[in-house]
Amino acid sequence: MDDARGRLAAAAVEAFADNGFHATTTRDIASRAGMSPAALYVHHRSKEGLLFALSRDGHLAALDVVTEAAARHDDPTARLQAMIHDFTQWHAEHSKTARIVQYELAALTPDHLAEVARHRRAIERTVREVLEEGVARGEFEVADVPGTALAMLSLAVDLVRWYEPGGSRSPQQLADLYAGLALRMARPL
Amino acid sequence: MDDARGRLAAAAVEAFADNGFHATTTRDIASRAGMSPAALYVHHRSKEGLLFALSRDGHLAALDVVTEAAARHDDPTARLQAMIHDFTQWHAEHSKTARIVQYELAALTPDHLAEVARHRRAIERTVREVLEEGVARGEFEVADVPGTALAMLSLAVDLVRWYEPGGSRSPQQLADLYAGLALRMARPL
DNA sequence: CAGGTCATCCTAAGCGCTTGCTTAGCACCT
DNA sequence: AGGTGCTAAGCAAGCGCTTAGGATGACCTG
Numbered sequence: 465m466d467d468a469r470g471r472l473a474a475a476a477v478e479a480f481a482d483n484g485f486h487a488t489t490t491r492d493i494a495s496r497a498g499m500s501p502a503a504l505y506v507h508h509r510s511k512e513g514l515l516f517a518l519s520r521d522g523h524l525a526a527l528d529v530v531t532e533a534a535a536r537h538d539d540p541t542a543r544l545q546a547m548i549h550d551f552t553q554w555h556a557e558h559s560k561t562a563r564i565v566q567y568e569l570a571a572l573t574p575d576h577l578a579e580v581a582r583h584r585r586a587i588e589r590t591v592r593e594v595l596e597e598g599v600a601r602g603e604f605e606v607a608d609v610p611g612t613a614l615a616m617l618s619l620a621v622d623l624v625r626w627y628e629p630g631g632s633r634s635p636q637q638l639a640d641l642y643a644g645l646a647l648r649m650a651r652p653l
Numbered sequence: 654m655d656d657a658r659g660r661l662a663a664a665a666v667e668a669f670a671d672n673g674f675h676a677t678t679t680r681d682i683a684s685r686a687g688m689s690p691a692a693l694y695v696h697h698r699s700k701e702g703l704l705f706a707l708s709r710d711g712h713l714a715a716l717d718v719v720t721e722a723a724a725r726h727d728d729p730t731a732r733l734q735a736m737i738h739d740f741t742q743w744h745a746e747h748s749k750t751a752r753i754v755q756y757e758l759a760a761l762t763p764d765h766l767a768e769v770a771r772h773r774r775a776i777e778r779t780v781r782e783v784l785e786e787g788v789a790r791g792e793f794e795v796a797d798v799p800g801t802a803l804a805m806l807s808l809a810v811d812l813v814r815w816y817e818p819g820g821s822r823s824p825q826q827l828a829d830l831y832a833g834l835a836l837r838m839a840r841p842l
Numbered sequence: 843c844a845g846g847t848c849a850t851c852c853t854a855a856g857c858g859c860t861t862g863c864t865t866a867g868c869a870c871c872t
Numbered sequence: 873a874g875g876t877g878c879t880a881a882g883c884a885a886g887c888g889c890t891t892a893g894g895a896t897g898a899c900c901t902g
Contacts, residue, residue: 618811
């Protein structure tokens, strides 16, 4: 049929997000993709290699969302608001991929973990920088910039623990809510 | 020797927190406790039964921390501050148990999940109620009370994803930081 | 106080099953 | 004629859990 590699990746996202990496079998992934278990090893070196491909792509997508949002605005208030808004919305709209990104780091090999850790630090740095600039310009009042940046990201990250598509809150509503809370965390007292 | 059941529980907390439920073997737990694999089944029906015992005790401890903090204060501002402070501090000081409480729900049987879910709802309800009372008294200005309550709890919950004892922030510092951020989320604009 | 009884707590051994992954080979397209 | 993408079959290892029985100490009995 269509792209078999893509079907395999989509099946793995579902399986890993629903059951976790360790509770997911290669037979489960393969059967969701309509293939034999051996087909997985045509496209990936191992089950962990497949996880890494998903995790890396997910990290790059999340980083892209944040940097794009930051690039759209000049003043720190609008920039922070857009960053947390879009980061939250991405986590809700891609909650299965995001769950793999945020909760399956421990299953990666040291080499693979080192690569995705670089992307994670880039995301944190982007949030820290907008807070620092806002403080410098007097738009924000934040005593602990790294800690507050971590807290803002925690809102979106923790969403994937409980979020279900079709629940009472849409991705847009959550994005608006968390972007507003982030601004309240940074606003001068 | 000493309490063998307690040693088994302590070993399981370490193993489940470090490697996750599914990646932990009964042989690993038993050897950490200095026992044979079969000893686990003297004290628990199954590996999942052991997880449930840890999860239930952890949930009750966390719920107790929140209700105790709430009971110590009358006005909503002080009460909210104490609740988020103590809830955060508990998650940092008991980060291994908290990791099991927050991240291993999917490994529980439906019956066991139903019981811990009751305790989780009790915690959420306590936070929602203090927000509602604060809004009623004019101390808080919160548009989405359930969503904001969820966000405040998310801060402490997400901490267990990255917290390591002996890191740059102490449990007290984190508790102060997150309690302050929670107040900023609720304070009138 | 000596000897027997019983419950408690644990272990050695291993059963049946599932796991991630490999191998050999087939079908199809160019 | 050869490369590509897949499968059927199965291997070695590790899994959760069971079974049968040994060691220990508390407690009766004569």
